[in-house]
Amino acid sequence: MIKTKIDVCSLLKKIRKEKPIVHHLTNWVTIYDCANIVKAVGASPVMAHAKEEVAEMANIASSLVLNIGTLTPEFVEAMKIAARSANKKGIPVILDVCGAGATRLRDEKSFELLNEVKIDIIKGNASEIVRLSGENIRTKGVDSAEVEQDILAVSGWLANRFKAVIVATGKHDIVRGKDKSYIIKNGHPMMTHVVGTGCMAASVIGAFAAVSKDLIYAASSALVCFEVAAELAAKKSKGPASFKEELFDRIFNLDERTINKMQKIYL
Amino acid sequence: MIKTKIDVCSLLKKIRKEKPIVHHLTNWVTIYDCANIVKAVGASPVMAHAKEEVAEMANIASSLVLNIGTLTPEFVEAMKIAARSANKKGIPVILDVCGAGATRLRDEKSFELLNEVKIDIIKGNASEIVRLSGENIRTKGVDSAEVEQDILAVSGWLANRFKAVIVATGKHDIVRGKDKSYIIKNGHPMMTHVVGTGCMAASVIGAFAAVSKDLIYAASSALVCFEVAAELAAKKSKGPASFKEELFDRIFNLDERTINKMQKIYL
Amino acid sequence: MIKTKIDVCSLLKKIRKEKPIVHHLTNWVTIYDCANIVKAVGASPVMAHAKEEVAEMANIASSLVLNIGTLTPEFVEAMKIAARSANKKGIPVILDVCGAGATRLRDEKSFELLNEVKIDIIKGNASEIVRLSGENIRTKGVDSAEVEQDILAVSGWLANRFKAVIVATGKHDIVRGKDKSYIIKNGHPMMTHVVGTGCMAASVIGAFAAVSKDLIYAASSALVCFEVAAELAAKKSKGPASFKEELFDRIFNLDERTINKMQKIYL
Numbered sequence: 001m002i003k004t005k006i007d008v009c010s011l012l013k014k015i016r017k018e019k020p021i022v023h024h025l026t027n028w029v030t031i032y033d034c035a036n037i038v039k040a041v042g043a044s045p046v047m048a049h050a051k052e053e054v055a056e057m058a059n060i061a062s063s064l065v066l067n068i069g070t071l072t073p074e075f076v077e078a079m080k081i082a083a084r085s086a087n088k089k090g091i092p093v094i095l096d097v098c099g100a101g102a103t104r105l106r107d108e109k110s111f112e113l114l115n116e117v118k119i120d121i122i123k124g125n126a127s128e129i130v131r132l133s134g135e136n137i138r139t140k141g142v143d144s145a146e147v148e149q150d151i152l153a154v155s156g157w158l159a160n161r162f163k164a165v166i167v168a169t170g171k172h173d174i175v176r177g178k179d180k181s182y183i184i185k186n187g188h189p190m191m192t193h194v195v196g197t198g199c200m201a202a203s204v205i206g207a208f209a210a211v212s213k214d215l216i217y218a219a220s221s222a223l224v225c226f227e228v229a230a231e232l233a234a235k236k237s238k239g240p241a242s243f244k245e246e247l248f249d250r251i252f253n254l255d256e257r258t259i260n261k262m263q264k265i266y267l
Numbered sequence: 268m269i270k271t272k273i274d275v276c277s278l279l280k281k282i283r284k285e286k287p288i289v290h291h292l293t294n295w296v297t298i299y300d301c302a303n304i305v306k307a308v309g310a311s312p313v314m315a316h317a318k319e320e321v322a323e324m325a326n327i328a329s330s331l332v333l334n335i336g337t338l339t340p341e342f343v344e345a346m347k348i349a350a351r352s353a354n355k356k357g358i359p360v361i362l363d364v365c366g367a368g369a370t371r372l373r374d375e376k377s378f379e380l381l382n383e384v385k386i387d388i389i390k391g392n393a394s395e396i397v398r399l400s401g402e403n404i405r406t407k408g409v410d411s412a413e414v415e416q417d418i419l420a421v422s423g424w425l426a427n428r429f430k431a432v433i434v435a436t437g438k439h440d441i442v443r444g445k446d447k448s449y450i451i452k453n454g455h456p457m458m459t460h461v462v463g464t465g466c467m468a469a470s471v472i473g474a475f476a477a478v479s480k481d482l483i484y485a486a487s488s489a490l491v492c493f494e495v496a497a498e499l500a501a502k503k504s505k506g507p508a509s510f511k512e513e514l515f516d517r518i519f520n521l522d523e524r525t526i527n528k529m530q531k532i533y534l
Numbered sequence: 535m536i537k538t539k540i541d542v543c544s545l546l547k548k549i550r551k552e553k554p555i556v557h558h559l560t561n562w563v564t565i566y567d568c569a570n571i572v573k574a575v576g577a578s579p580v581m582a583h584a585k586e587e588v589a590e591m592a593n594i595a596s597s598l599v600l601n602i603g604t605l606t607p608e609f610v611e612a613m614k615i616a617a618r619s620a621n622k623k624g625i626p627v628i629l630d631v632c633g634a635g636a637t638r639l640r641d642e643k644s645f646e647l648l649n650e651v652k653i654d655i656i657k658g659n660a661s662e663i664v665r666l667s668g669e670n671i672r673t674k675g676v677d678s679a680e681v682e683q684d685i686l687a688v689s690g691w692l693a694n695r696f697k698a699v700i701v702a703t704g705k706h707d708i709v710r711g712k713d714k715s716y717i718i719k720n721g722h723p724m725m726t727h728v729v730g731t732g733c734m735a736a737s738v739i740g741a742f743a744a745v746s747k748d749l750i751y752a753a754s755s756a757l758v759c760f761e762v763a764a765e766l767a768a769k770k771s772k773g774p775a776s777f778k779e780e781l782f783d784r785i786f787n788l789d790e791r792t793i794n795k796m797q798k799i800y801l
Contacts, residue, residue: 029565029581031296035462040507045462046369047296050339053372060369072584102580102594105587193786195569195579239783240574249506252460298563302729307774312729313636314563317606320639327636516773519727 001183001266008221008263009256011208016042020062020210022203023086025049025079027069027098030196034065034203040252041225043207049075054082062210063091065203066119068109069098076109083117092120092209092218096202100124101131114162121215122158123167123202126151132158152176152183165215169201173223177216184220185264186227188234190243201226204251220265228262229254268450268533275488275530276523278475283309287329287477289470290353292316292346294336294365297463301332301470307519308492310474316342321349329477330358332470333386335376336365343376350384359387359476359485363469367391368398381429388482389425390434390469393418399425419443419450432482436468440490444483451487452531453494455501457510468493471518487532495529496521535717535800542755542797543790545742550576554596554744556737557620559583559613561603561632564730568599568737574786575759577741583609588616596744597625599737600653602643603632610643617651626654626743626752630736634658635665648696655749656692657701657736660685666692686710686717699749703735707757711750718754719798720761722768724777735760738785754799762796763788 022038024031024047031047038045048057051074058064064086066079086093097110110132113119122132133154155166155176168174173184191197201223208222209215233246289305291298291314298314305312315324318341325331331353333346353360364377377399380386389399400421422433422443435441440451458464468490475489476482500513556572558565558581565581572579582591585608592598598620600613620627631644644666647653656666667688689700689710702708707718725731735757742756743749767780 027581028295028562029569032299032462032566035296036507039460039462046366047294047337048366048370049337050372052340053370056370056372070581070583073586099580099582103582103587103590105584105590193573195566195573237783239786240570241779241782241786245508245512245779248508249504252506252508295562299566299729302563303774306727306729313633314561314604315633315637316604317639319607320637323637323639512775512779515775516771519773519775 004265004267005260005263006217006220006224006265008224008259011212011218011221012042012225012254014211015207018211019044020207021046021060022063022065022206022210023048023058023061023082024065024067024203025054025075025082026065026067026199029069030199033196034199036248037200037251038203038207040248041204041207043210049078051078051081054078055085058082058085059089061086061091063206064093065096065206066093066113067096067098067199067202068106069199071106071109076112079113080117083113087118092215093118094121094123094202094206094209095119096199097122097124097128097132098199100128107131119162119164121165121167121205121209121219122162123169123205125198126168126170129158129166129168130154152181165219167205167219169198175216175220175223180216182216182220183266184223184227185266186224186231186262188230190234190237190240191230193240194244224259224263224265225251225254228259231262271532271534272527272530273484273487273491273532275491275526278479278485278488279309279492279521281478282474285478286311287474288313288327289330289332289473289477290315290325290328290349291332291334291470292321292342292349293332293334293466296336297466300463301466303515304467304518305470305474307515308471308474310477316345318345318348321345322352325349325352326356328353328358330473331360332363332473333360333380334363334365334466334469335373336466338373338376343379346380347384350380354385359482360385361388361390361469361473361476362386363466364389364391364395364399365466367395374398386429386431388432388434388472388476388486389429390436390472392465393435393437396425396433396435397421419448432486434472434486436465442483442487442490447483449483449487450533451490451494452533453491453498453529455497457501457504457507458497460507461511491530491532492518492521492526495526498529538799538801539794539797540751540754540758540799542758542793545746545752545755546576546759546788548745549741552745553578554741555580555594556597556599556740556744557582557592557595557616558599558601558737559588559609559616560599560601560733563603564733567730568733570782571734571785572737572741574782575738575741577744583612585612585615588612589619592616592619593623595620595625597740598627599630599740600627600647601630601632601733601736602640603733605640605643610646613647614651617647621652626749627652628655628657628736628740628743629653630733631656631658631662631666632733634662641665653696653698655699655701655739655743655753656696657703657739659732660702660704663692663700663702664688686715699753701739701753703732709750709754709757714750716750716754717800718757718761719800720758720765720796722764724768724771724774725764727774728778758793758797758799759785759788762793765796
């Protein structure tokens with residue numbers, strides 16, 4: 001691995017200036033946090049799931065984030081309608097395969113989404129991503145199980161299979177496209193003690209993908225921002241709740257010097 | 268505009284003493300914050316949306332807050348049942364037209380509610396309120412777009428059209444009845460960086476409307492309280508999350524002297 | 535009443551080590567807090583409500599928490615499917631009868647659940663628990679009404695009637711089994727100013743019940759932990775929001791010495 005640098009800040013500035021709309025169909029547990037982190041980063045979140053309006057809402061948005069954390073079959077149908085509208089408009093669609101591997105429904109619906117609409121970025125923790133490759137891994141609810149597979153190789157295979165950027169989060173995050181990949185080593189263990197950090201990461205990726213055609217660069221920049229903020233937050237907090245409060249405050253106030261100094265990104 | 272004063276505190280004291288039930292059918296993003304701000308102000312929130320129980324729940328409540336932020340057609344039908352029960356009992360119904368103008372569904376359902384049940388207070392940001400007047404304004408998701416119309420005039424027209432008090436929030440808030448109006452100049456820009464301040468404002472209005480027949484006075488008092496708390500919170504916070512925490516703590520602890528000193532209300 | 539001591543910490547350590555999955559079908563208001571408190575205590579929360587997956591999800595879990603706070607008939611059907619799966623696997627099922635007594639729907643569905651599946655722990659505030667005994671008490675929305683009945687006697691009757699452990703929360707909490715009961719006098723009045731402390735208590739009970747066959751002991755240990763954390767939090771906070779943040783941080787950091795020193799438990 002070779003340490004490199006990416007220009008995270010020009011995208012962050014673009015988000016803060018353009019305030020792109022990030023349309024979500026997400027889960028009911030972390031829906032507030034997903035909206036609020038998108039707002040804190042400078043974009044404009046909108047959550048709408050009625051099948052009667054999702055196509056129209058996706059059409060006024062600059063990116064679409066789907067998350068199957070509390071899926072139902074009807075909800076996934078609304079996701080497909082929104083995604084088709086997003087595909088038509090040409091805006092990126094991010095899918096968080098939250099809990100893939102935990103139940104048959106989650107597996108089936110993940111593949112339905114991947115096969116029936118165009119997903120531009122697939123995001124999950126290591127065990128969820130490995131599950132998508134067809135491995136018979138049992139994920140532990142929505143928390144990541146330990147996986148032995150080589151995530152980098154699996155992500156490469158999936159990137160090819162689904163013509164998508166693969167984001168596999170964990171101690172180190174992998175952002176893998178067809179012919180390029182980054183490894184991000186920012187972040188903090190306290191993130192695993194707060195519900196929703198994974199969902200929020202997907203939403204931040206949604207905000208960055210809204211302002212750049214280069215989705216590998218966008219997803220990597222998003223993770224750097226989110227995880228640098230998490231590192232700063234961890235220094236000032238004494239438990240999961242104060243950590244989370246600091247996380248929002250820090251990402252809101254993130255400046256170029258700090259990001260450039262703290263980013264740990266590898267080719 | 269002439270600066271004036273209103274007796275916000277006698278209503279606040281009444282809420283804290285009587286703990287009126289404020290029944291909500293609201294959106295899934297800010298539902299917790301709506302409940303919690305009502306609690307912090309001293310009232311008793313209840314969230315219930317099953318069509319089988321909403322009439323009964325509204326009947327034990329002292330006000331009803333409706334918010335179309337994550338509407339579906341079925342959800343709006345439950346709103347109507349609850350509102351009819353509230354109308355029958357004679358308790359005030361507050362409608363937050365969250366996202367009106369963003370999609371056809373939101374426009375249609377807003378008008379359905381306004382035409383089929385009695386709404387006592389209509390609340391929105393400037394662009395949502397202008398949209399209700401029939402202007403072909405495209406709102407930017409759930410965030411306010413810039414509008415050129417004279418909000419005060421539009422609110423007056425709507426107040427007459429729907430026999431309701433109109434609350435148009437923004438840098439300055441307008442509370443407009445048939446033959447009286449207030450302008451409230453409290454608040455802080457940090458409110459625009461937190462998801463749900465608009466929804467919470469509607470819920471606080473619900474708490475105040477539960478203890479006063481004079482809905483212009485109730486809505487204005489609610490906004491003064493909420494926004495004075497926001498000003499206090501902004502002084503002590505360093506980002507959107509610490510701001511929000513302070514906002515709840517401040518409204519919980521708000522006292523008469525502070526409110527009277529800080530209120531900026533105009534005729 | 536005789537003051538006694540229980541070994542809360544060995545269960546807490548077991549949770550932190552084994553990270554049991556606590557499956558929830560809960561309400562939409564406090565769903566995030568329920569998930570996050572389970573995480574803060576060291577377990578792994580999963581929220582899933584689709585009838586197509588709840589049986590499978592309950593089957594990978596170590597306990598199941600049901601909460602009727604924002605029930606619909608369909609949602610209760612999914613609860614039954616999950617509970618049957620939990621009953622079959624032999625994991626404990628906790629039912630929070632949130633708002634029982636407020637509407638006929640809540641009463642009916644509470645009894646349906648109690649009669650059609652095996653509930654191992656029934657949890658409510660005093661007025662909700664009294665309501666289950668058939669008393670014609672009107673609860674005040676989801677907040678506890680004052681009740682004159684002898685809660686200890688009513689709980690004993692219910693424990694026998696439903697072959698379950700009864701948890702009646704209030705200024706003092708009662709944990710009552712067939713032939714044993716504890717009274718817990720920890721806690722702080724600030725808990726009544728925050729939405730969701732009751733729901734969170736049920737979720738913490740779910741985490742403890744996941745690691746012990748002795749459900750009276752598990753429920754009592756859970757309440758001691760949660761309420762000792764609340765007492766610590768109240769000392770450091772200046773309103774409901776800072777209290778809540780502290781509550782999460784404190785339960786996350788709770789140590790043996792503090793718990794043993796502060797627990798107030800009576801036979």
